[in-house]
Amino acid sequence: MIYATRRATFNAAHRLFRAELSDEENLQIFGKCSNPNWHGHNYILEVVIAGNIDKTTGFLIDLKVLRDIIDENVISKVDHKNLNLETEFLKNKIPTTENIAVGIWQQLVNKIPAGHLYSVKLYETENNYIEYKGEEN
Amino acid sequence: MIYATRRATFNAAHRLFRAELSDEENLQIFGKCSNPNWHGHNYILEVVIAGNIDKTTGFLIDLKVLRDIIDENVISKVDHKNLNLETEFLKNKIPTTENIAVGIWQQLVNKIPAGHLYSVKLYETENNYIEYKGEEN
Amino acid sequence: MIYATRRATFNAAHRLFRAELSDEENLQIFGKCSNPNWHGHNYILEVVIAGNIDKTTGFLIDLKVLRDIIDENVISKVDHKNLNLETEFLKNKIPTTENIAVGIWQQLVNKIPAGHLYSVKLYETENNYIEYKGEEN
Amino acid sequence: MIYATRRATFNAAHRLFRAELSDEENLQIFGKCSNPNWHGHNYILEVVIAGNIDKTTGFLIDLKVLRDIIDENVISKVDHKNLNLETEFLKNKIPTTENIAVGIWQQLVNKIPAGHLYSVKLYETENNYIEYKGEEN
Amino acid sequence: MIYATRRATFNAAHRLFRAELSDEENLQIFGKCSNPNWHGHNYILEVVIAGNIDKTTGFLIDLKVLRDIIDENVISKVDHKNLNLETEFLKNKIPTTENIAVGIWQQLVNKIPAGHLYSVKLYETENNYIEYKGEEN
Amino acid sequence: MIYATRRATFNAAHRLFRAELSDEENLQIFGKCSNPNWHGHNYILEVVIAGNIDKTTGFLIDLKVLRDIIDENVISKVDHKNLNLETEFLKNKIPTTENIAVGIWQQLVNKIPAGHLYSVKLYETENNYIEYKGEEN
Numbered sequence: 001m002i003y004a005t006r007r008a009t010f011n012a013a014h015r016l017f018r019a020e021l022s023d024e025e026n027l028q029i030f031g032k033c034s035n036p037n038w039h040g041h042n043y044i045l046e047v048v049i050a051g052n053i054d055k056t057t058g059f060l061i062d063l064k065v066l067r068d069i070i071d072e073n074v075i076s077k078v079d080h081k082n083l084n085l086e087t088e089f090l091k092n093k094i095p096t097t098e099n100i101a102v103g104i105w106q107q108l109v110n111k112i113p114a115g116h117l118y119s120v121k122l123y124e125t126e127n128n129y130i131e132y133k134g135e136e137n
Numbered sequence: 138m139i140y141a142t143r144r145a146t147f148n149a150a151h152r153l154f155r156a157e158l159s160d161e162e163n164l165q166i167f168g169k170c171s172n173p174n175w176h177g178h179n180y181i182l183e184v185v186i187a188g189n190i191d192k193t194t195g196f197l198i199d200l201k202v203l204r205d206i207i208d209e210n211v212i213s214k215v216d217h218k219n220l221n222l223e224t225e226f227l228k229n230k231i232p233t234t235e236n237i238a239v240g241i242w243q244q245l246v247n248k249i250p251a252g253h254l255y256s257v258k259l260y261e262t263e264n265n266y267i268e269y270k271g272e273e274n
Numbered sequence: 275m276i277y278a279t280r281r282a283t284f285n286a287a288h289r290l291f292r293a294e295l296s297d298e299e300n301l302q303i304f305g306k307c308s309n310p311n312w313h314g315h316n317y318i319l320e321v322v323i324a325g326n327i328d329k330t331t332g333f334l335i336d337l338k339v340l341r342d343i344i345d346e347n348v349i350s351k352v353d354h355k356n357l358n359l360e361t362e363f364l365k366n367k368i369p370t371t372e373n374i375a376v377g378i379w380q381q382l383v384n385k386i387p388a389g390h391l392y393s394v395k396l397y398e399t400e401n402n403y404i405e406y407k408g409e410e411n
Numbered sequence: 412m413i414y415a416t417r418r419a420t421f422n423a424a425h426r427l428f429r430a431e432l433s434d435e436e437n438l439q440i441f442g443k444c445s446n447p448n449w450h451g452h453n454y455i456l457e458v459v460i461a462g463n464i465d466k467t468t469g470f471l472i473d474l475k476v477l478r479d480i481i482d483e484n485v486i487s488k489v490d491h492k493n494l495n496l497e498t499e500f501l502k503n504k505i506p507t508t509e510n511i512a513v514g515i516w517q518q519l520v521n522k523i524p525a526g527h528l529y530s531v532k533l534y535e536t537e538n539n540y541i542e543y544k545g546e547e548n
Numbered sequence: 549m550i551y552a553t554r555r556a557t558f559n560a561a562h563r564l565f566r567a568e569l570s571d572e573e574n575l576q577i578f579g580k581c582s583n584p585n586w587h588g589h590n591y592i593l594e595v596v597i598a599g600n601i602d603k604t605t606g607f608l609i610d611l612k613v614l615r616d617i618i619d620e621n622v623i624s625k626v627d628h629k630n631l632n633l634e635t636e637f638l639k640n641k642i643p644t645t646e647n648i649a650v651g652i653w654q655q656l657v658n659k660i661p662a663g664h665l666y667s668v669k670l671y672e673t674e675n676n677y678i679e680y681k682g683e684e685n
Numbered sequence: 686m687i688y689a690t691r692r693a694t695f696n697a698a699h700r701l702f703r704a705e706l707s708d709e710e711n712l713q714i715f716g717k718c719s720n721p722n723w724h725g726h727n728y729i730l731e732v733v734i735a736g737n738i739d740k741t742t743g744f745l746i747d748l749k750v751l752r753d754i755i756d757e758n759v760i761s762k763v764d765h766k767n768l769n770l771e772t773e774f775l776k777n778k779i780p781t782t783e784n785i786a787v788g789i790w791q792q793l794v795n796k797i798p799a800g801h802l803y804s805v806k807l808y809e810t811e812n813n814y815i816e817y818k819g820e821e822n
Binding site: 420422423424425443444446448449450451452453490491492493496497536537 | 557559560561562580581583585586587588589590627628629630633634673674
């Protein structure tokens with residue numbers, strides 16, 4: 001068993017809020033992240049695959065193949081997008097880093113051709129990041 | 138003569154476009170950065186002051202004072218903001234990294250209490266950054 | 275189950291030594307880290323919380339709340355301090371990165387309002403870091 | 412139980428290929444990494460030791476001792492080397508990051524004087540890294 | 549006048565040596581960098597353009613255009629290559645970071661469509677980098 | 686003319702204060718950096734040499750030679766030291782980053798065997814750094 005990580009980046013706008021609350025109530029819960037005019041981030045994504053080394057290639061998974069899977073299933077849906085308005089897999093979700101990470105997990109979990117998805121790590125800023133391993137509580 | 142740099146960060150949404158053009162024309166010029174639904178970045182700002190060392194303190198400038206000047210004159214106006222809609226000093230400007238850097242220069246140039254503003258460096262992503270030194274062409 | 279990390283930094287002085295040994299004996303065990311005149315570091319701290327996502331906020335824990343808890347319970351006690359002389363929670367401990375990390379764990383473990391403390395990671399230099407997860411041996 | 416990490420770096424050349432295949436076949440499997448004229452990387456290695464804190468030193472393991480063990484058993488065998496031609500522990504292996512990481516594990520696992528080897532992390536580029544924990548599949 | 553920087557990376561093998569000298573003589577001058585079996589690096593390249601902001605776009609230069617120019621004129625000639633054997637613009641040069649940086653300058657200096665080439669910065673390792681600004685001595 | 690940079694690091698303790706002032710007065714000027722019990726930093730030093738490329742080696746300066754010069758003339762005098770008490774070249778100086786950078790310049794300026802010293806850059810934290818180029822005001 002070995003773990004292979006591929007890093008990717010994307011830039012997106014978002015707003016943290018619940019539609020049924022007023023701007024003032026959202027401000028109280030989400031602070032300046034609830035700005036109705038949006039703000040945004042350079043997100044850094046790390047996708048970790050666990051599995052065995054293929055003896056004929058020496059790879060767990062060809063990381064260029066993994067890169068293309070991440071591009072098609074995640075990056076194309078979030079890069080230079082408004083995560084609240086344009087990202088189908090976040091529809092009706094508050095686009096917190098937690099919810100984005102879980103959404104990315106669900107986009108990828110059935111698309112991995114070798115080994116299996118082990119972890120999704122998502123950095124929102126240099127000080128904050130979320131990791132999700134598909135664990136049920 | 139010595140150079141002192143203070144780093145700061147902010148997160149913002151923006152859109153690159155010219156109001157008099159159609160979405161298609163803007164897409165042709167600005168690519169996915171012209172997304173009408175916005176996108177965003179974690180900007181990294183470096184402000185460089187040039188001047189002499191004050192013999193009584195050993196400082197060119199107290200960097201905590203510089204931090205507060207940057208917070209008041211720049212960060213409070215751009216952090217968690219929509220740069221097109223909410224940042225007065227970018228009004229009627231396309232918020233490219235170039236124009237943001239020049240705008241930040243203008244916010245700071247007359248506010249430096251020791252030495253003088255030498256350079257503003259602004260990173261939009263890990264691959265792209267702009268430096269402005271107040272030079273006329 | 276998801277994992278949320280908050281990064282913080284502090285600068286401190288310390289000395290690795292045992293009071294009952296001579297300077298020469300301490301030098302043999304701790305090398306230049308036993309300098310009786312102290313030396314210091316920019317420490318980087320990562321605090322990881324594990325738990326479930328709150329459906330009403332989309333957060334595991336509000337990371338600004340976590341930041342304030344870390345500031346109050348850790349940073350205020352170590353930043354710009356002498357860890358041997360001034361940090362109560364390291365009293366009678368050799369302030370190795372290991373002991374500082376365990377001490378930080380103990381400061382935080384009962385203060386986490388959502389989820390639970392999962393890990394404390396402490397970087398002493400760019401080449402050395404310690405992780406503690408509260409595991410008994 | 413605590414985890415101590417030591418980082419090290421090395422620069423090496425390699426080629427991904429299987430000797431029984433043609434250059435064209437290798438190109439199809441390994442892409443430009445199969446260039447018969449070699450290419451190379453700045454590898455970053457992180458070695459993680461797990462164990463208990465020694466009460467008399469406050470260390471899990473003296474990281475300067477660990478550095479010397481890594482230098483002698485790993486760095487001296489890979490730094491400024493051709494991993495295909497010159498690194499004994501990779502003989503008859505395709506020097507993928509996966510195989511290098513497993514090879515480094517085997518070089519180190521019996522040489523750790525305090526605690527035990529927990530993980531070997533190896534970064535090939537800023538976007539790709541492998542972790543190996545000695546787990547049998 | 550403003551300065552725009554685009555970062556790119558490439559991985560390559562090289563050997564520092566002069567063909568007219570013996571391996572022993574080359575070892576004396578170039579140390580382990582003269583290994584006849586090659587070694588390699590992850591190079592980081594920063595290309596800086598100086599010029600004025602185009603009022604209609606707010607750009608000094610479209611950094612995606614600059615990226616493509618760098619890819620075509622530099623990266624395609626050095627990435628996953630042996631710099632001694634395969635890079636035309638380094639023919640008969642010792643591929644030190646200095647000579648690679650000057651060679652990259654010469655590849656780019658006449659290809660910049662807006663503003664002019666100001667500087668080429670090339671990192672060979674995290675501890676060593678070279679900057680060239682086209683200055684004659 | 687080309688510029689070659691070598692990076693080095695050191696860890697040290699210091700205190701910002703003037704001996705003729707009270708602790709209260711020093712606190713007012715220097716804030717928590719005046720803690721009488723010291724604090725410390727991981728300093729990052731970048732030394733830049735300017736000069737011409739030696740045709741026979743392709744080097745401006747052998748960076749391993751430069752490393753040894755920096756080690757002997759700077760690092761040995763500051764690493765794991767108390768900069769106020771133990772560093773001769775800072776005697777009677779307030780060890781601000783500015784004064785340390787100028788002191789390092791003076792240690793190195795006459796010791797460079799090829800080209801000449803162009804700049805000393807000193808990072809005190811990830812947010813603050815000083816550059817000195819030997820310019821008289």
